[in-house]
Amino acid sequence: MSSCQVCRKKINLSLIDMGHMPIANDLKKSKDNKCNLFPLEVLLCEDCKLFQLSVRINPQSIFSDYVYHSSYSSSWLAHAKNFANKVKNDIDFSQNNFIMEIASNDGYLLKNFDKNKFKILGLEPAENVADIARKNNIPTEAIFFNEDNATYLKNKYGKPKLIIANNVLAHVPDIKNFLRALDIVSAKETFISIEFPSVVNLIQDFQFDTIYHEHFTYLSLNTIENLINKLNLKVFRVEKLDTHGGSIRLWLAKKSNDIKIQKNVHLERSKELKSKIFDSETLKLFSRECFKRKDRFNNFLNEEINKNLKIYAYGAAAKGISFLNFCGDNCKKILGVFDKNEMKQGCYIPGLNIEILDPKHINEIKPDYIIILPWNLKKEIKKDLSFISNWGGKLISFE
Ligand SMILES: [Zn+2]
Known part of the structure; x- marks a missing residue:
């Protein structure tokens, strides 16, 4: 077990x-x-509500020479650009504010921030991809984001105004450590954007193909709130996105930050619970339907x-x-x-x-x-x- x-x-x-x-x-x-x-x-852990793989493969063996880099899908590039434009509007930046992106890939998102106005840093653990980012003029550290490195980053670069951790959380082998690291690098005025495919959509739309070894966890607002409960972090805003078959973007800040928790956080939390994704009956039904779809595809091929x-x-x-x-x-x-x-x-x-x-x-x-x-x-x-x-x-x- x-x-x-x-x-x-x-x-x-x-x-x-x-x-x-x-x-x-x-x-x-x-x-x-x-x-x-x-x-x-x-x-599924019935206690903390975290959907997770039963066996986790060592991330070094997965990411040391990663073949993927994102700059190939035009809709994804547009999504990144829209995100950058939105935060430039939404957040009250001042000159030379520090923006740090975790899992920054080849720099496709950070390149949307003018280096004359912002101090930017990407973190990309795959050395070959980090190299591509540096060639694209995006300052990049080839490291994993975790508690140990959070202290190193804080000492070297200071605390960011904005931390972007979009579509990375599921790839993190130790999610608790990652969230603690976010707490460490954040200042009272730091905003954190985390974006991930919603496990609600995964289950309701039978997206079994989004399950693979690189995705250690399958997340929801409820789960994240459970996990950060004991940290000095809170979710103050939720945005629903249609990327990856239905994603959510959570905005986090220190509990000591005065920013109010928006109504939609409460709404989304109860909506998730009403969808019964944590019920054993729902889980059984999901599995049965996925195997039916497998049969259907094989019939077509034959x-x-x-x-x-x-x-x-x-x-x-x-x-x-x-x-x-x-x-x-x-x-x-x-x-x-x-x-x-x-x-x-x-x-x-x-x-x-x-x-x-x-x-x-x-x-x-x-x-x-x-x-x-x-x-x-x-x-x-x-x-x-x-x-x-x-x-x-x-x-x-x-x-
Ligand atoms: Zn648990």
Whole structure:
């Protein structure tokens, strides 16, 4: 039996057991590269309400040479730019205020802040990605954010006016330590933005493909409030976003900050509880429905492949890799996965050995079907690939 990473109590309430799966971003350089499989099951701690993986794989082995960098999706870049513009309006910045971003990737978000007006710093643990950020002129430290490093950062750079921790919390192996670190680097006037895909949406919309080893936890407002309860932090504002199939952005500040807790925090808290995401019946139903969807996808593959049709997929992001591996060996019949990221092209999907191809070949290959894997970018991808209808090709997605 596993124990909760936060309160150490035994937990056995399962949201879904997806079996043994490869690490989703562990793309293979050649077809026969061996692939390690690890258990992938999400459990709920009934005490602190944290949804979490039953087994956590060492983050160093996941992130030391990370293939992904974000600058490839135009809708994501727009999201980052909108966020930057919004905070510039909402927060009363003065000259040379310090903005620190955790998991800053290649600097795609921080580049929206003028370096003549702000002091900026990115934290990006993957050395190769941090290098790209530095080349883009974004000051970056290649470190993890945790209690030890928080003290180092505070001493070296001072306390930030704004801390951005968007879409990083789920990737953090020790969430309690991370939240304590936020408390350490914050001053009374610091604002903290944390953004994450909502586990409410994950459960209600059966987004099982957002479950993979890099996501240690699956979060809600209730859970975060439980976890920061004993710290000197409070949530004072909630924003609902439609990114990643439904996300929430929480604004945190020190409890000693005079800023009032907005009404929508109370509303969202009770809405989450009403959605029954912490009830064992809901969990069982989720798992059953996900396995039904797996069967449905396999039926589709079997039928269409029997007709000798050329089936490809699009988008070799972790989500798609998780989806295909959960659906199983049958997916080996998919002839290739297109992806715009040149760093991924020529690599193979772990566990299935499907080659990742440059989308410029779509015109020569003329697939009968392209399965869109990142359903959160479906609109953008459908527009980009609409030309496949010229030969009767179809774009489909399973969600
Ligand atoms: Zn717990």
